[in-house]
Amino acid sequence: MGESPSNPSGLTFRLADDRKLKAIYVPAAEKASVNLGFLRHALVAGGFADLFIYDHALVELIKRYNAATQEFVYDVGEQRDGTYIIRNTPDNIEAYLTLTRPYGGKPVCPEQLHQALREQGVIYGVLTDEIETAIEAGEATDLLIARGIPPEQGTDAELVSLIPQARDRQPELQDNETVDYRDRGEISSVKAGDPLMRRIPPTPGKPGTNIMGKEVPAPPAKDLKFTPNLPGTTFAPDDPDLLIAAIDGQPVLVANGVMIEPVIKIKNVDLSSGNISFKGSVDISGDITPGMTVRATGDITVGGVVEGATLEAEGDIVVRGGIIGPGENRDPKGKSGQERALIRAKGNIEALFVENSLVEAGGMIQIAGFAMQSNLVAGTQVVVGQEGTTKGHIIGGSCQAVSRIQAVTLGSHAGVHTTVSVGVNPHVKEKLSTVKLKIAEAERELDELTKRLDYFASTPLKGSPEQINETRQAKDKLVTALSELKGERKRLEKRLEQASDALIRVERAVLSGVVISIGTKTLEVKDDMEGGITFRLEDDAIVASQ
Structure with a gap:
């Protein structure tokens, strides 16, 4: 030549x-x-x-x-000789080879690669077969050629609740998909000396070995301590890892511990009592009159009727009577020209009936009689009605739950617009959309960086070592960020997979004017449907079965 x-x-x-x-x-x-x-x-x-x-x-x-x-x-x-780049991961647990073929010049030989590995200090976990395969192929991209042993993390500390029935007051779902409304449960209570929570200390991990032949210490397991000064609690005299009750009262799970709450008891909430804001649970034996507000860090229990009032609890809300709002339609925030009726709990909500009100629960909503022209939003399920009775109507307004809605009848013969939806947590859905946009933008930037590195590799005179290094570092950083975003997307998508198991169960009739939504699918009921009906999502479509 x-x-x-x-x-x-x-x-x-x-x-x-x-x-x-x-x-x-x-x-x-x-x-x-x-x-x-x-x-x-x-x-x-x-x-x-x-x-x-x-x-x-x-x-x-x-x-x-x-x-x-x-x-x-x-x-x-x-004329170009074959070239290679050996890249160690930041933790020196793995090494990767990028090999380019020669253009009329000398190819890279195994001895060159082994010598380069030694010069980089790589002496452990070298994958000789992979190197030979790459040499035979003449080229490779990010091929793993050395692998160490990553360290194993120990077991993190745990705080295990010893009061499993605390806050678990909703009736259990039976095998025949019915609810035993006679067993409503009681607010849990403990006596002084009762065990509340146990701390299980962390255990050490196992060290690894990197490709430099050096020991890699195991990352420390996460320790977990009880929150200090938990009200109404103390530690067992002979066991500092056991939290026990110091007083009689209601146990409430909080971050890293349990606290014991006293309960305030009131006859009626009206102008004579004023609004109630209490760090604990509130037990109201009578009624709550229009315009009044009750807020509690624990549960709220009402023996009578809630009329045009606001109730907010970090625990459960139980209304033995009904919840009545103004006689007009309300906006999504429950506001109107009259006194508002807003019931919101992070736990479960129970009521005899609900009318013209906004009811939001982080857990379950259970209504014995009916829900009329109201907005119901539950983090788990909504059950309206009692087994074996004609009660249990959802008429007008909207009803939304993540996993299940059960009622005796949906809609009315007057064709009142009624929306019932399950299978989607609106907060998770919104967050997932944001994460997907971030992933798309990251993938676009990663593609641009990859093309830039390929350009530098094919035309060495066009890029300085500093430009190449900066571009490679930017790519590595973006790859890590993209991996974290995809992990977050997977976790959010898993939370939205509930649509496949979500269902709407109606014991007697679904009347025209009702709109059924499961996940992202919607079905408008044009004609009355009689008999026990279950709506599920099958093959990406809403199916009604009896």
Whole structure:
């Protein structure tokens, strides 16, 4: 391989001492027709087909040839040896090889790679077979060629509740998908000395070995301590990891512990009592009159009727009578020109009936009689009605739950618009959309960085070592961030998978004007449907079965 044979075009190729492939033109008596096919044939004939040809060089050569009136020399390519890059992960647990094939030059040999690994301090976990396979293939991209042993993390500390029935007051779902409304449960209570929570200390992990042959300490297991000064509690005299009750009262699970709450008892909430805001649970034996507000960090129990009032609890809300709002439709926030009726609990909500009100529960909503022109939102399920009775109507308004809605009848014969939906947590759905947008943007940026690195690899003179290093670091950082975003997307999608198990169960009838939604699918009921009906999502469509 030195110089291509002469030809009538006056154009020849020669490999210079600096390994550049030069096109040499010496004017001939008459120019020949030169095109890309002619040039490629000339390169093969001269033994230069394996050399690296610069982008657009042959097209530029044709232009110069056609315009030339005197001799010229033009670089169209070069001879390149095979190259390699060995990259250690930041924790030196793995090493990866990127290998490029030669262009008319010398290929990379195994000895070069092994020597490079030694120079980088890699002496442990070298994968010889993978290196040989890469050499035989002539090229590789991010191929794992050395692997250490990652450390194993120990077991994190745990705080285990010893009061499993605390806050678990909703009736249990039976095997026949019915609810025993006679067993409503009671607010849990403890006596002084009762065990509340046990701390299980962390255990040590197992160290690993990196590819430098050095021991990698196991990451420390996370410790967990009880929150200090938990009201109404103390530690067992002979066991500092056991939290016990110091007084009689209601146990409430809080972050890293349990606290014992006293309960305030009131006859009625009206102008004579004023609004109630209490750090604990509130037991109201009578009624709550319009315009009043009751807030509690524990439970709220009402023996009578709640009329046009606001109740907010961090625990459960139980209304033995009904919940009555104004006689007009309400906006999504429960506001109107009259006194508002807003019932909101982080736990469960129980009531005899609900009318013209906004009811939001982090757990379950259970209504014995009916829900009329109200907005019901539950974090788990909504059950309206009692087994074996004709009560249990949801008429007008909206009803939303994550896993299940059960009622005796949906809608009314007057065709009142009634919306019932399960299978989607609106807060999780909104967050998932945001994460998906961030992933799309990260993938776009990653594609641009990858193309830039490929460009630098194919045209070394175009990128300085600093530019290449900065681009590679930016890519590595973006890969890590993208992995975390995809993990978050997977966790959120898993939380939305409840749609596949979510259902709406109606014991007697679904009347026209009802809109059924499961997950992202919607079904509008045009004609009355009689008999026990269950709506589920099957094959990405809402199916009604009896």
